[in-house]
Amino acid sequence: MERKVVVVDASVVVKWFVEEEFSEEARMLRDAYVDRIIDLAAPSLLPYEVLNALKYSGAFGEEELIEISNTLRDFQITLYELLGKVAEEAVRIAMRKGVTIYDASYVSLARHLNTVLYTADNKLVRKIDDKERVKHIMEFEL
Numbered sequence: 001m002e003r004k005v006v007v008v009d010a011s012v013v014v015k016w017f018v019e020e021e022f023s024e025e026a027r028m029l030r031d032a033y034v035d036r037i038i039d040l041a042a043p044s045l046l047p048y049e050v051l052n053a054l055k056y057s058g059a060f061g062e063e064e065l066i067e068i069s070n071t072l073r074d075f076q077i078t079l080y081e082l083l084g085k086v087a088e089e090a091v092r093i094a095m096r097k098g099v100t101i102y103d104a105s106y107v108s109l110a111r112h113l114n115t116v117l118y119t120a121d122n123k124l125v126r127k128i129d130d131k132e133r134v135k136h137i138m139e140f141e142l
Helices: 010-018 025-036 046-057 062-075 082-099 101-110 122-128
Strands: 002-009 040-041 078-080 117-119 134-136
Touching: 002 082, 002 101, 010 046, 010 117, 025 040, 040 101, 046 062, 046 078, 082 101, 082 122, 101 117, 122 134
Parallel strands: 002 040, 002 117, 040 078, 117 134
Antiparallel strands: none
16 A cells, blocks of 8 residues: 655654654654655755754754754655746745745645645745645644
């Protein structure tokens, strides 16, 4: 049986490494991936965003960030380049919904893969207003 693919954004993946609101839900999603219940996908910018957020959190030193970088690689999340129709849709979403190209790329990828994007970004959920495609991580369930 083919596993369901879901798109995950940096706001969720950061919570795998730091204790914040909704970290428990984010780790449930991670564990479902590790247990091979679901597959994860993201735009190729995911590692950049995660490492940048963790750097500026002040919670990690240089060696720890290098280790996290390796951990992210080891997760083998399927990463997609922002090209073609996914890029075109990301630009449309960003312009029409008033979000960043970064955020719009996650939404566009979820649409392209016909799946759900899980995010911890309340503002993004509100601005996109697509309850079937963009869900807050607190809604994650198996």
